[in-house]
Amino acid sequence: MKLTLRVWRQKNADAEGAMSTYEVDGISKDMSFLEMLDTLNEELILKGEDPVAFDHDCREGICGACSLVINGDAHGPERTTTCQLHMRSFQDGDTIDVEPWRASAFPVVKDLVVDRSAFDRIIQAGGYITAPTGAAPEAHATPVPRPDADFAFEHAECIGCGACVAACPNGAAMLFTSAKINHLNVLPQGAPERESRVLDMVAQMDEEGFGGCTLTGECATACPKGIPLMSITGMNKEWLRATRKAGKK
Amino acid sequence: MARTVWDSSVGKKTVMAVSGLVMLAYLVVHMLGNLKIFFGAGEFDHYAHWLRTIGEPFMHYEWTLWVVRVVLVAAVVAHAVSAYQLSRRDIKARPSKYVHKKPRTSYATRTMRWGGIILGLFIVWHILDLTTGTVHPGGFQSGHPYQNVIDTFSTWYGNAVYIVAMLALGLHVRHGFWSAAQTLGVGSRTRDRALKATANLLALVLTVGFISVPVGVMTGVVS
Structure with a gap:
């Protein structure tokens, strides 16, 4: 798959941000959305550019670390977390907008990472x-x-x-x-x-x-x-x- | 306790829900009363006069009406002030918009704020037109509401303003009634369909009932 990404780039909390456009090629439909971003970042690092910062941790859909508003939807088009969203939900040649969570209580730290x-x-x-700490209480108590x-x-x-x-x-x-x-x-x-x-x-x-x-x-x-x-x-x-x-x- | 309620966003929504329901109850009675216009000038004017004598002899002439007016003004003010403060808060909480925009939520939900402003302006015009007669087209005659209503709905703008406002009212009630139930914590999964159906029914009955009067004048059924 070949995709055009428009990603929110913001140097730090005080900097002005803007959408930047990137082309990524060779994306498998079995990749998760985060793996697709990893691919982009590897290319950016090889070119000596600053990789896109985004939050992630377990990549199993249970920790709540990943975020991203994808094409205007929080966690993208499927009802799951971004890490469990797969590229098969997109078409070859798509343009995908990736933005951070937007709320004044969630200030942007860098790029797609919010506090x-x-x-x-x-x-x-x-x-x-x-509750008193110590050994687990009897389940039927x-x-x-x-x-x-x-x-x-x-x-x-x-x-x-x-x-x-x-x-x-x-x-x-x-x-x-x-x-x-x-x-x-x-x-x-x-x-x-x-x-x-x-x-x-x-x-x-x-x-x-x-x-x-x-x-x-x-x-x-x-x-x-x-x-x-x-x-x-x-x-x-x-x-x-x-x-x-x-x-x- | 009053302080806790007013300072909390959840509490302020409670104020909106209660004041909204007070106004809604009034509107149902108001709409039913308006339909008396289809029984002719005598019955309609007599009904309007009776509104001023409710509660007599315990209450003095027009006292009950004034009690209702005070309650309604309080409800309108409480509703508008909390809506303004909550909206300010909401807009501040989401200062930057998404670049990728999507059409979201139902039309009724999206138009709550503008709809509310339209209704507020309508109420001012409506009172100046048919209660005080200040902006009434033609000679306003106190005590002859039947003729006054016909005068208003004999102008194109009278019909236009009224019908637009009543459509806004329908949309406002549609989202507002169901939302009030959620705010007051009486909504539940089992009751959700019934609440949504009631909201839609109230919206439809109020809009159709109110609009039937200008339509009646326009078609000559009321003359």
């Missing part, structure tokens, strides 16, 4: 449970009803990649935050911090400069793990419940 530490601070605000377990698992699938923020026209982190809140708030292990968790995490989300939800549904469409849009409804419900309870105290 997603705002997500870490949202997690630090309440995305944890208080705390019974969890099957529907609750399924609900928690569905939301626990979030890998924190930030595709929801990238896809949202408001740069909102509602789907990410709601996935974490719903995952923990439904479980008995998460019950002691149920109210403070949702209030603190939503407050931190606002603090980080993410936008608000206008229910366009773009986040859920982009999510490689299929976190449903209704997750946000669940977070709103938890937030209203916690606010009412806080008001009574």
